[in-house]
Amino acid sequence: MKKNMNIEWAGLNMGRRRFLQGAAAIGAAAAAGGLPKPAWSAVGSTLRVRAYSDLKSLDPAFSSGLPGEAVQAPIYNKLIQYNPGSEWGWQLDAATSIEQVDSTHIKFALRDDIGFTNGYGAMTAEDVKYSFERIVDPALDSPNKPDMGTLSHVEVTGEREGVIVLKEPFAPLWSIALPHITGNIISKKAFQEAGGRIATSAPTASGPYMFKEWQPRQKVVLVRNPDWKGSPAAFDSIEILPIDDENSAEIAFEAGELDFTAVPVSSVERLRGAAPKNGVLKEYPSLYYVWLGMNLDNPKLQNPKLRQAIQYAINLPMITEAAYFGIAKPSTGLIAPGLVGHREQSLIPEAGDIEKARQLLEESGETNVSLTLDVNNTTTFVTAAQIIQANLAEIGIAVEVNVHEAATFWTLGEEASGDQWKKLELVLNRFSMLPDPYYATSWFTCAQVGKWNWERYCSKEFDALHEAAAIETDTQKRDEMYRKAQDMMEETGAYRFLTHEATAILYNNAIKPALRPDGFTLLRYFEKA
Amino acid sequence: MKQQSELLKSAKLILRDPLGLLGLVIVIALVGSAIFAPSLAPFNPTAIDMKARLSGPTASHWLGTDQLGRDTFSRMILGGRVALQVALPSIAAALGLGLLLGMVAGYGPRWLDNAIMLLFDTLRSFPTVMLALSFVALVGPSLGTVMLVVIVTSAPIYGRIARTQTMTLKSSEFITAEEAMGARMPRILLIHILPNILGTLVVLASMDIPAVIALEAGLSFLGMGVKPPTPSWGSLLKDGYALIRSTPWLIIAGALPIVMTTLGFTFLGEALRDVADPKLRRTR
Numbered sequence: 001m002k003k004n005m006n007i008e009w010a011g012l013n014m015g016r017r018r019f020l021q022g023a024a025a026i027g028a029a030a031a032a033g034g035l036p037k038p039a040w041s042a043v044g045s046t047l048r049v050r051a052y053s054d055l056k057s058l059d060p061a062f063s064s065g066l067p068g069e070a071v072q073a074p075i076y077n078k079l080i081q082y083n084p085g086s087e088w089g090w091q092l093d094a095a096t097s098i099e100q101v102d103s104t105h106i107k108f109a110l111r112d113d114i115g116f117t118n119g120y121g122a123m124t125a126e127d128v129k130y131s132f133e134r135i136v137d138p139a140l141d142s143p144n145k146p147d148m149g150t151l152s153h154v155e156v157t158g159e160r161e162g163v164i165v166l167k168e169p170f171a172p173l174w175s176i177a178l179p180h181i182t183g184n185i186i187s188k189k190a191f192q193e194a195g196g197r198i199a200t201s202a203p204t205a206s207g208p209y210m211f212k213e214w215q216p217r218q219k220v221v222l223v224r225n226p227d228w229k230g231s232p233a234a235f236d237s238i239e240i241l242p243i244d245d246e247n248s249a250e251i252a253f254e255a256g257e258l259d260f261t262a263v264p265v266s267s268v269e270r271l272r273g274a275a276p277k278n279g280v281l282k283e284y285p286s287l288y289y290v291w292l293g294m295n296l297d298n299p300k301l302q303n304p305k306l307r308q309a310i311q312y313a314i315n316l317p318m319i320t321e322a323a324y325f326g327i328a329k330p331s332t333g334l335i336a337p338g339l340v341g342h343r344e345q346s347l348i349p350e351a352g353d354i355e356k357a358r359q360l361l362e363e364s365g366e367t368n369v370s371l372t373l374d375v376n377n378t379t380t381f382v383t384a385a386q387i388i389q390a391n392l393a394e395i396g397i398a399v400e401v402n403v404h405e406a407a408t409f410w411t412l413g414e415e416a417s418g419d420q421w422k423k424l425e426l427v428l429n430r431f432s433m434l435p436d437p438y439y440a441t442s443w444f445t446c447a448q449v450g451k452w453n454w455e456r457y458c459s460k461e462f463d464a465l466h467e468a469a470a471i472e473t474d475t476q477k478r479d480e481m482y483r484k485a486q487d488m489m490e491e492t493g494a495y496r497f498l499t500h501e502a503t504a505i506l507y508n509n510a511i512k513p514a515l516r517p518d519g520f521t522l523l524r525y526f527e528k529a
Numbered sequence: 530m531k532q533q534s535e536l537l538k539s540a541k542l543i544l545r546d547p548l549g550l551l552g553l554v555i556v557i558a559l560v561g562s563a564i565f566a567p568s569l570a571p572f573n574p575t576a577i578d579m580k581a582r583l584s585g586p587t588a589s590h591w592l593g594t595d596q597l598g599r600d601t602f603s604r605m606i607l608g609g610r611v612a613l614q615v616a617l618p619s620i621a622a623a624l625g626l627g628l629l630l631g632m633v634a635g636y637g638p639r640w641l642d643n644a645i646m647l648l649f650d651t652l653r654s655f656p657t658v659m660l661a662l663s664f665v666a667l668v669g670p671s672l673g674t675v676m677l678v679v680i681v682t683s684a685p686i687y688g689r690i691a692r693t694q695t696m697t698l699k700s701s702e703f704i705t706a707e708e709a710m711g712a713r714m715p716r717i718l719l720i721h722i723l724p725n726i727l728g729t730l731v732v733l734a735s736m737d738i739p740a741v742i743a744l745e746a747g748l749s750f751l752g753m754g755v756k757p758p759t760p761s762w763g764s765l766l767k768d769g770y771a772l773i774r775s776t777p778w779l780i781i782a783g784a785l786p787i788v789m790t791t792l793g794f795t796f797l798g799e800a801l802r803d804v805a806d807p808k809l810r811r812t813r
Contacts, residue, residue: 400756
């Protein structure tokens with residue numbers, strides 16, 4: 001008996017010949033580009049973005065790094081948020097008004113339409129007080145305490161009004177404390193019920209999205225907050241996938257698994273010519289700073305002329321060309337262009353000066369110099385290290401490159417991890433940065449020696465300048481102070497600033513990403529194109 | 530004379546086996562290129578040439594150049610030397626150590642046997658890669674570290690086999706006769722037992738060489754092997770992986786020799802095994 005070849009679906013009775021004809025017509029139309037594109041080629045109404053590491057905490061007092069903030073920013077509100085766009089700035093969020101009354105008092109009023117989910121009520125000034133004061137509470141020992149700077153307390157003057165009181169003026173309040181991780185406002189009631197701190201599950205949310213679940217090493221899922229009264233969230237859900245390798249993330253994008261990702265700088269040139277289907281490539285200047293540091297406490301690096309010889313021998317354009325494929329530019333210091341304190345020029349020429357380096361080495365009286373250079377195990381840093389190795393070989397300094405996996409690398413200069421800091425000679429380092437120079441200079445003070453200050457540079461004058469610049473409210477004066485601070489660092493001979501790197505992102509043209517000027521995602525403002 | 534004819538016979542058997550012959554050719558080519566690497570490499574493998582960076586295969590750069598403008602073909606050739614520098618001495622040392630301990634365990638008193646077996650079991654309980662990474666974390670990456678890991682993890686394998694074979698031979702009549710004539714343990718082990726078990730272990734060792742090369746490449750891929758700018762197949766793979774989309778020849782230059790080496794030593798090892806085991810040869 002011959003089987004019935006008709007295809008029946010939803011009452012449609014279609015013969016095999018007709019089905020094939022129809023399929024052929026659809027195929028031809030698709031090949032000719034005649035069919036409308038689906039609104040959501042990859043995602044439906046779920047936005048999938050890549051994070052470079054997995055979630056560690058949903059508590060603003062204990063999360064660190066950009067991946068933590070990427071998850072928290074859509075679910076918590078702040079008084080102010082960074083502006084999406086190409087200029088650093090902020091906009092109101094939970095605050096209807098915020099005003100610097102004097103150098104140590106900031107008055108704010110909250111919107112009356114923001115509430116916490118799961119029955120935790122409206123957001124009040126008490127929540128703001130609790131959120132900010134717990135960060136600086138010594139009992140909580142929050143690692144993010146420095147971000148809050150000189151915060152003394154928050155005075156509650158009404159249900160939705162209050163005054164932030166500082167011990168001393170603190171200029172980074174507007175660029176770090178309020179619009180970044182520590183500025184996230186949490187529910188006092190919910191956190192107190194949870195014992196004062198939370199880990200990787202949020203009991204409540206107040207932003208356009210709510211935390212749904214965290215699948216370790218798989219994804220974090222946020223869903224639309226039905227109680228949100230602000231501008232509607234554009235997506236039903238956001239999935240944040242931890243993919244540490246940018247090459248893998250790029251492949252995931254091409255496979256339609258991601259709608260937004262950073263891509264390796266090595267891919268930029270190729271993607272400029274041929275971005276994946278529906279993909280848009282954008283390049284952003286980064287705030288990161290990469291430098292070659294020298295351990296000032298190492299007996300081999302006591303001679304200042306030797307350190308200067310090393311500084312002058314290093315050719316930055318070679319490094320940015322080879323390790324960053326020409327996408328990143330040489331830097332002049334810790335502070336990137338566009339920020340207060342950025343130097344137009346460093347004391348050492350970009351390309352160095354080999355003749356001067358040789359002369360300095362000769363003046364130093366050092367002969368047969370051999371040094372080690374410790375680097376984190378990434379192709380970019382190992383490539384940069386080999387350029388430095390070749391540069392120093394030109395003046396007769398032998399360099400042995402020691403490659404370390406990340407966990408080991410980040411303990412090399414830490415006194416708490418043993419005595420290995422004593423053996424540290426040259427080290428290629430990279431720190432992340434926020435849009436205020438305070439965040440950069442704070443790692444190079446005497447208090448940071450043996451913690452993050454691996455060069456072990458300790459100058460009372462530098463420390464005083466760092467502290468004075470943090471409380472200086474005159475932008476022009478601050479600018480001069482931070483430029484001087486970088487001059488002082490460079491004059492020690494212990495630093496050769498290399499680059500601020502660059503961020504390249506790839507996104508689906510069906511979305512309209514919202515990003516900070518450095519390319520960091522502001523997920524709550526992402527929209528459909 | 531008899532020994533010479535046996536050797537000739539074995540060589541003929543290998544040459545008659547097509548895969549064995551192919552393996553032999555690959556191994557000779559590999560060893561030859563490693564020995565004569567400095568002469569064969571057309572460029573200095575560590576010389577940076579920024580103007581030539583990431584060039585595709587050309588008449589002068591047969592396998593293109595890497596991100597530092599270094600000639601990939603030259604780095605591949607010199608990488609082979611590093612691979613063999615790690616694999617041959619460390620396998621030889623592991624074989625020697627394993628043989629010695631295995632024979633002593635198999636022939637010596639029970640308490641010594643137990644002690645050596647406990648040591649072998651302890652060493653084998655660590656996964657090789659994890660042990661390698663731990664060593665590297667403790668003493669830093671270097672060729673010596675990789676070799677030490679290979680010796681520590683491979684010696685127990687050879688030792689166990691040597692012990693089993695020694696125990697079998699220990700009860701043989703010719704050993705009993707030697708003992709009756711007053712021969713001491715060193716003489717019995719070196720003159721009578723060693724020649725009878727060496728063949729099997731050499732075949733096994735030859736088949737382990739690709740695994741050691743892969744381990745070295747793996748550690749170098751992870752940045753835990755040889756130090757930059759020394760070329761190694763693993764570091765070629767690592768650089769190639771980072772640039773796989775735009776410059777695929779880099780990863781080919783790293784992967785191809787590892788594949789060829791694995792095939793070469795495996796084919797040769799199988800041919801040697803067939804020669805050493807006539808029963809197996811007949812069943813094929």
